[in-house]
Amino acid sequence: MNYSEKISSLLKKGILISPEELEEQLSQEEPKANAKKSNLETTPRKEISETQNKIKIIFNYSKPSKKRLIEDFVSFFNNRFKSLEKIIRQRPELQNLISINKLKFKSEKENASIIGMISSKSETKNNHIILTLEDLTGCTTILISKNNKELHDVARDLVLDEVIGVSGTSGKNILFANSLVFPDIHLNRELKKSPEEKCAVFISDMHVGSKVFLEKEFEKFISWLNGETGSEEQKDLAEKTKYVFITGDLVEGVGVYPDQESDLSIIDIKEQYRTLTKYLKRINPDKRIIICPGNHDAGRLDEPQPAIYNDFAESLLELPNAIFVSNPAIVNIDSSEEFSGFDVLMYHGYSLIYYADNVPSIRAAGGQKRVDLIMKFLLQKRHLAPTHESNMYVADAEEDPMLINTIPDIFVTGHIHRATASQYRGVTLLNTSCWGDITEDQKKRGLEPQPARVIVLNLQTRKVKIVNFYNK
Ligand SMILES: [Fe+2]
Ligand SMILES: [Fe+2]
Helix, strand or coil: CCCHHHHHHHHHHCCEECHHHHHHHHHHCCCCCCCCCCCCCCCCCCCCCCCCCCEEEEEECCCCCCCEEHHHHHHHHHHHHHHHHHHHHCCCCCCCECCHHHHHHCCCCCEEEEEEEEEEEEECCCCCEEEEEEECCEEEEEEECCCCHHHHHHHHCCCCCCEEEEEEEEECCEEEEEEEECCCCCCCCCCCCCCCCCEEEEECCCCECECCECHHHHHHHHHHHCCCCCCHHHHHHHHHEEEEEEECCCECCCCCCCCHHHHECCCCHHHHHHHHHHHHHCCCCCCEEEEECCCCCCCCCCECECCCCCHHHHHHHHCCCEEECCECEEEEECCCCCCCCEEEEEECCCCHHHHHHHCHHHHHHCHHHHHHHHHHHHHHHCECCCCHHHCCECCCCCCCCCECCCCCCEEEECCCCCCEEEEECCEEEEECCECECCCHHHHHCCCCCCECEEEEEECCCCCEEEEECCCC
16 A cells, blocks of 8 residues: 555654654653553443443443554554455445456456555546555556546545445556445344333533533533423433433643633633533433543544543542543443343544535535534445544554444434434434534634534434524
């Protein structure tokens, strides 16, 4: 694979390091024998009954940070390619599947299929789309003719570094594409339903500590969740709610962007978490809270972000009913002897904006306002951030934690600050709202957040209600 551009950008960011630099750093490092161990745990606390409202952690990334070497980065991309290739290989559409280095033995106009990672994409003067596709054996050029309108429209949305299958006819050092195959979820999966009527609510992006934090609205939400306010129907929903998912950006953080201090009402990050803890402590302990971090939370920004368990967020330990997982993470809820439960894929969503801006059909449909389309796009690619540029990440040589290997029942993201719910092939797609008021700057940038909405998912019917606490 041609990694040089990606490697140089990671070296610049300090995410990758050369072997000589690593050697030098190791010799300078202090021994860490007495390093303080965090008290926060990623497992459920003892006070919670394990028979009701079960939570099982299916995927939680907890490997410590370390500098990665260039070889790690190469293994990371090779492993990602192999995992996605394995998924695509099972597709019946790919007849005469060969590796790229075998293409040269094909005579002209022979049918062939290959699987590869897109390392470049461009358009000819005549608007045909040209791709460079690479596998572990070599690379080739793919041409998608503008005369095949349907295929050309699909190809316009292709992004760099995604892995695809291509069927076509061979030419000299080129494959003329007839069809494209994505890893996708290729079967209509049955919509799983809980035998009992229970609900889960989904929130995120409280940004506590920001001057625009919607304190009254958040308090109203907590009162509703505890059955203290709302219509009879709303009280019933709250009563049935057993799970509260929080997908990141719990606090506004400090130093997230230049001159952020002037936007803060609480300038100490510990105090921001303490204030949030006070709110969350009021939630009835029979409701279980599942928390992953976002890009404003304390901790590293590279994804996967480990669970929030650092000293800054220590106050969250006081919550007897909370568990903390990485971003992304998969948790299974509500399983019993008779029911396998729901797999919930939680991802804060740092990469979402890249695809809102760079996928032509999503951009034309409204960009960030169509987060449902972005989530569907990521499921089709079976990856939370297929393009190298779309997030900051850990180049883990053993596994790619951003791969969507397990197809979830529920896929929830935040970060965009808009509340949406949709469905794609048996997966419920949810994007959570925020608890910061709409600012002039957001209006100027054409963003339209939808603050103070709560998504309530009925696990028995799989129907979604959005409760609106915003009344400005
Ligand atoms: Fe946010
Ligand atoms: Fe965010």
